[in-house]
Amino acid sequence: MHHARSLTALLLTVLTLLAASACASTTPGTGSVPAASEDGAFPVTMTHRFGTTTIEARPQRVVTVGFNDQDFALAVGVEPVGVREFLGYPAPDRPWAPEGVRGKQLPTVGSQDLDLEAIAKLEPDLILGINSYIDDEAYGLLSGIAPTVAQTADYPEGATPWDKQTEQTGQALGRSEQATKIIAETRAAFDAAIAEHPEFEGKRAVFLLGSSAAGFYNLGADDYRTGWLTELGFDVDAKGGEISYEKLDTLDRDVLLGEGIAEADFKRDLVQQLTVVKEGRYVGLGAFDDDFAAALGFNSPLSLPFLLDIAVPRLAAATDGDPATTPAPYLG
Template sequence: MPKKVFTPRGPRALSLVVATLLSVGLLAACGGSDSSMASGSTTTVAHKFGETKVPTDPKRVVTVGYNDQDFTLALGVVPVTTRSFFESYNTLPWVERETRGKGVATMQGDSINFEEIAKAKPDLILAIYETIDRKTYDRLSQIAPTVIQSDKYKDEETPWDVQLLTTGKALGKEREAQGLVDQVKSKLDAATTAHPEFAGKTLVVDYGPENGGHYLIGGNDPRRALFDALGFKAQDTVGDLSEEKLSLLDRDILFVEGATKQELISSPAFSRLTVVQKDRALYTKFDSPLSGALSYSGPDALLYAIDVVVPQLSNALTGKPVADLASA
């Protein structure tokens, strides 16, 4: 399963913490959710465990996936509580705009907090960008109607546009979702047309290098959605990479997320890489808005990231000076 990084605390353990049995209070919350749904019309959303009927205009939405809130916000829905991922999320420019500076509330802990979800009394739970097994799905569904990813994709590999359209359907905002998909794709098409140098190039994402370790993100991972959409190929190797195998970073272009060049250049193996010596490497820190945009990859995040990173990708491939993206 892909490594996630919680800034500024570093990587999280990927296993779900086994929660305690549902309490009487949890069951009471479920009953309230069922009765509210029964009083109005519903929309049916298909997913890998079947179908979920959700209220056509949900008022209290909880997001469990790591980036799900970025998609609801773009559709004008502020979740009552969200899964914690980046601690700096509420400071990102599009989040401040969509929430009018109020931000979004987050759950306690790094794993799915069933009790806190139930206390929020949701009428819809979104859990798309997360590996949800049947047991977890059933438990969430006891709290409120729950929408997860389709079985057409591997866990945590739903394309951004499919995630947006699924979210739009669940929220009763399909037209708005399609409009945002069209807007982002139009801007992506303009970028690829303006930069034919991207075609056929391999871009490696080195995510969260620390303590001499590196992690390579593979194709179809939402955290490199922008690079995939711009036509860059991904390297074959995915996962942890030791110093002895850093030559695998040496492709057409390298994007380092979570460290600066100054922090990595002391490694002889890293500094010897051609992609580093030829200044075809880009770097950003996890607390930068660009890092947040690439990691969340909602429509507003992608629009932001296109403006910031596309010119620098072009510079790296055409021998022009590359800007420091740590504050971008």
């Protein structure tokens, strides 16, 4: 997801900026890292897919270059001084954001491509890129600006579970206690849903993401955006992929979820004749620019409880065995 061309072209400029910033005094951004951080946690060495990164002292100016890393920093009480744009979504307005950042325009450091000049100008002392999809070259350039934490090699690229990402973020920021607390609170939301709806266990679910003239994309367990479903007890296909309308009947399971599905495509005969649709077991979760889609993409301990509030009642209506109780469509 990162283009090496833009990084290489900016290398000389970034090195110049770094030389200049090294001669200047640095004042931490107001409120960027609360004083309650666990100073005793430093120095800390983080292991990741590119090697190790040692963070000598409590970070004061954190830039997040992972697509969803800003949410994880905020979840443990740290406001980044710069963030990566994600989903073309107005992130400061997301309903699960902490009150302190609602409506605030945090400086951005790129979207699909990272802007190394912008990152260097922010004078970070830590760069968080756990969900950044960076390669070796990008990592080398970023770590030349500041200590950089990337994804571990324990999971496929971009597939770090939310709780593990929270743990890593807390460790890097000296906020492990806060990370443990927010993980427990988020797991409690899952536990409450599971206790209230034991019927979810073992149900086979299909999650269709987007539609086109050719068909749909079926999200599998290899995509982190199905993790919340499996945590609730649902079974999903091990691997996702494109599925044509002609083969859609192979996905006629216990419950069908859809996000970003065009109304015209959903009304096609090959879709409407599916048993799961005829029996009212389809859960429509809105468009790509709705809050649910953003909560799904951020997949953070802040956004997941919001996601559950929307999805769980609709999943309950789809799996109660009563065709008369059809899930209400989510309208954003």
